[in-house]
Amino acid sequence: MDFWTLTFSYRREHLLRPSVAGSSTVRVTLTLNDNGTVTHASDSGSYTVNDDCTGAISIMGGQGTVEIVIVNGGNEFYELVTNPSSIVSTFSVAKKQFPEDER
Secondary structure, eight states, rough: OGGGGGOSSSSSSEEEEEEEEEEEEEEEEEEEOOOOOTEEEEEEEEEEEEEESSEEEEEEEEEEEEEEEEEEGGEEEEEEEESSSSSOOEEEEEEEETTTTOO
């Protein structure tokens, strides 16, 4: 299921799991609990990282953007969905699951 086409209620929680590779590709999986209805979805795209540790993840076939700031030596990043503006998302933090793994 394409999670960008899902509709959301006010009572929702989500778990977003990005998986990045050194080749600038990203795969995103999502578990969403929307008022008791659990849905699983996935997407893929690309990412860029600037010298100042800011960057962007491009998803939804290039139609979606998640802006990121990498911190803690690359072990975590802060993220915010900025496009499309119709997706209202709170600021969140992503942490590397296996910090010692330098894949």
